[in-house]
């Protein structure tokens with residue numbers, strides 16, 4: 319099976335291509351066929367950042383979003399074969415001094431150089447197994463590089479090959495808006511614990527958030543969660559608090575709390591642009607989980623109609639979706655879980671099975687290639703990868719690796735100690751939380 323990027327090139331050249339399941343493929347943005355440096359330049363000219371083509375393209379990027387300067391021409395003009403040779407030569411020259419991490423949602427053309435492939439937390443931990451690495455090159459997005467920096471040694475440099483590789487979901491909750499929310503909640507709830515010693519509210523942040531928000535949680539008795547351990551973390555929080563403020567992903571919060579038996583009417587949404595998040599005081603007082611108004615535009619593309627179509631066309635199909643999908647989609651699926659859950663579910667199937675998967679297309683296509691005995695396809699018929707992962711291209715990887723060979727560190731991500739220390743506390747609470 320060709321890579322997602324090759325498929326997009328074929329579609330934009332109007333050559334016929336088909337997806338698993340036989341459907342004719344189309345892409346949400348022909349601009350995905352271009353080099354990400356076009357977007358670095360467009361942002362520089364416009365003076366405003368954007369996420370680039372793909373699923374998050376319609377999301378507004380905050381003015382503070384990091385921007386990427388111009389990639390040197392030699393990397394833009396290099397052929398795929400030349401970049402391949404240069405990346406391999408630089409990696410060979412660096413040896414154990416550098417480790418390349420690749421997120422599940424990253425393009426195949428980058429993943430082929432990764433020493434480890436996984437989700438954001440798996441990758442941050444994988445880097446810890448390479449103590450000789452002076453440089454950790456994170457082919458993912460900004461919050462992932464921050465987490466790796468928090469967990470790595472101070473003398474290890476974490477590098478994000480393209481600084482514009484952010485995350486639209488993480489950007490939907492910024493430290494100022496969350497602090498403002500917290501102050502309003504303290505006015506409504508007070509700060510005194512109840513008779514059982516539970517504080518009024520515990521902040522819980524998804525891994526997909528800035529280091530500043532992880533630090534915010536560390537300083538206020540809160541915790542971090544991943545999509546694998548969100549239920550365990552919510553249980554931890556309910557033992558210590560009367561309710562939870564969950565950010566930034568409303569869907570992961572809602573899907574997890576609903577599965578734990580929390581009624582929907584006790585899960586108000588917090589809209590940071592409205593007073594009291596758009597709620598009245600009683601609704602907040604009656605709440606168990608306050609959901610931040612954030613979402614992932616990749617997972618928001620999945621809908622119940624796609625599941626119905628898959629079931630009609632492939633009787634017996636197993637539908638597995640990520641919990642960042644809307645609640646109706648999770649409810650209509652056969653199962654929902656993290657990227658690791660999805661991988662393990664497919665690996666566990668002993669008979670040839672048809673799987674319709676609701677998560678990012680690069681990962682789905684790799685699973686399809688890895689398990690040819692099964693039929694595996696993405697629920698979304700339109701090829702629409704994560705627009706921020708797209709910002710990493712082999713050209714940027716070659717650029718940062720060759721700089722390291724020369725002794726230069728480019729695009730280092732550093733979390734200040736006053737943020738990193740409390741963020742680490744919140745991460746350590748997560749690691750200590752047990753089902």
Ligand code: SF4
Nearest residue numbers: 485486487614616704
């Ligand atoms: S898939 Fe969604 S949550 Fe993950 S990096 Fe992309 S925008 Fe962020």
